[in-house]
Amino acid sequence: MDSQALIQSDLDHVWHHVMPMHEVAESGPKVIVRGEGSLVWDVEGKEYLDAMGGIYTTPIGHGRADVIEAICEQGRKLEFYPNFQFYTTPPVIELAEKLTALYPADMKRWFFCSGGSEAMDTALKIARQYWKQSGKPGKHKFIALRGGFHGVTFGAASATGITLYREPYEPLVPGFRHVPAPFCYRCPCKETYPGCCLKCVDALEQQIVFEHPDTVAAFIAEPVLNPIGEVPPPVEYYQRVRELCDRYQVLFLFDEVITGFGRTGKWFGCEHYGVKPDLVTFAKGITSGYQPCGAVGVPEWIDQAFWGPDKTGFMHGHTFGGHPMACVAALKNIEILESENLVALGAERADYLFQQLQRLHEHRVMGDIRGKGMLIGMDLVRNKETKEKYPPEIRVGIRIRERAWELGLICRDQRDVLVIAPPLVTTKEQCDRIVDTLDRAIGEVEATTPV
Ligand SMILES: Cc1ncc(COP(=O)(O)O)c(C=O)c1O
Missing domain, CATH: 3.40.640.10 (Type I PLP-dependent aspartate aminotransferase-like (Major domain))
Structure with a gap:
């Protein structure tokens, strides 16, 4: 099946978990075909950094023979x-x-x-x-x-x-x-x-x-x-x-x-x-x-x-x-x-990632960055002082997650909280890529979001 046929067949027959099917249809099913370490590739051959760790699941990374x-x-x-x-x-x-x-x-x-x-x-x-x-x-x-x-x-x-x-x-x-x-x-x-x-x-x-x-x-x-x-x-x-x-x-x-x-x-x-x-x-x-x-x-x-x-x-x-x-x-x-001493390695990388993520506080929608190790949440707010959230129809988290995907990064939106949980083997360069991509995605979405 070519990629378009796969996507159509998915929409016709596969019941996606915890997501209304109309939203899957709107954003389009994302067909992942290959993985290696912290990277995965979709059916079109495009590379993504899997900062969601396959839904918090992949400490050792993908594709271990x-x-x-x-x-x-x-x-x-x-x-x-x-x-x-x-x-x-x-x-x-x-x-x-x-x-x-x-x-x-x-x-x-x-x-x-x-x-x-x-x-x-x-x-x-x-x-x-x-x-x-x-x-x-x-x-x-x-x-x-x-x-x-x-x-x-x-x-x-x-x-x-x-x-x-x-x-x-x-x-x-x-x-x-x-x-x-x-x-x-x-x-x-x-x-x-x-x-x-x-x-x-x-x-x-x-x-x-x-x-x-x-x-x-x-x-x-x-x-x-x-x-x-x-x-x-x-x-x-x-x-x-x-x-x-x-x-x-x-x-x-x-x-x-x-x-x-x-x-x-x-x-x-x-x-x-x-x-x-x-x-x-x-x-x-x-x-x-x-x-x-x-x-x-x-x-x-x-x-x-x-x-x-x-x-x-x-x-x-x-x-x-x-x-x-x-x-x-x-x-x-x-x-x-x-x-491979991955728990200690993951902890060290997570410290680096967490430090680098601090620069996202410069965004006006970034309320809080928190977590432990390679499990990090970013609370998105309309007002940093009052911690007021955007109304759901503004879809701020969804739009950031979608933009990050277009830029080659998989993260999760829990509506108004962005979540990342990369594999423990994520390299320092990949940590930088996560931060740079989020920075850009948040900046672009912020620019088109009313205060
Ligand atoms: C803390 C926690 N417990 C239980 C579950 C359910 O696990 P499963 O999806 O494997 O049934 C999840 C799933 O995300 C979870 O996060």
Whole structure:
């Protein structure tokens, strides 16, 4: 098929994710055919710098032949066998052991699935069943953050705190509550950090007490809040949340789907806060996207609650969870991150990128630049003083993202926040290219946008 036929066929038959099809049609489907490192090429042969990292997914970069070879080698031996009931395969065993060694929070056992939403639903079910089998069957509610994102399946969407992802599918799963996020630039409590003494932690405590601790199973959050534009909460926020969870016997579930595997400048997001969660979810960077894979980790004391002839076991499974070719991809991805020292390299490059990005503050629409490591958000405003946003119809973020694409840069607009998450292997020159292209795209859009 030539490129025009491919584009037409896409428009005729492919349902794009989380984007109204009329908008896909307006901007035109962007058909990517090849990748190498931080670069990708479209069907017309035009090169782009993938500053979105394939939707926060590609720490090691695109086109690694050694990962593909490892997947093929496994496929030639055994393409698939499930992780159901009694069955297992060497790659899933090796990956579980590796994750236990890597994650800072003493995770003993791993449940594998095919992505982040499945991982979240799995973790939610583990939490509910854990309490049922630990003498506190009433602990079934979940508290998450307003503005948090945890996926799109019914459980994960119920944990998600964004109206756009919830309202069309209501009623969602009962028992989910949402509290204000620790978002200091636009504080939902209308306070200023650090004078606020973190009223958002008080709000969480009040919610736990209001619900009654005997009904609350777990608190859920991302180490860096992605949907509201890569917001790293103050360090003490998660430290105090950890204390609250201990005090009220609430499980602390960290969603490390984006923040795992070097994205934030450390191996895992939890390391920025010095806290150890009770449950963790992974996806995306676990394989750098070379295969679909998600995982949930639990410590020994949660694992123990599922053992014994009086227990039903965890009645949850996905045919492709622990797929041997996906586990091999994860193992090779981790081996590359380790042997090429990519987490430290990515952190160093991210520092350079962040410094260079500061010059974008000269633009009148640039309100805030924030993030951790190679996960950076840029808050676009109409007025820097008041932080007022442009009305949606001005489409300022969308127009900047579109212009950047024309100039050969892929970034993401979360409407009025621009987001970048380049691979950890992005070179210094490529960091400069990201900044120069954004500078130009923002400048051009700004010039045609009313004050
Ligand atoms: C923090 C977080 N959790 C869960 C998910 C869902 O992952 P998936 O798209 O693999 O289902 C996402 C997806 O972006 C995410 O960002």
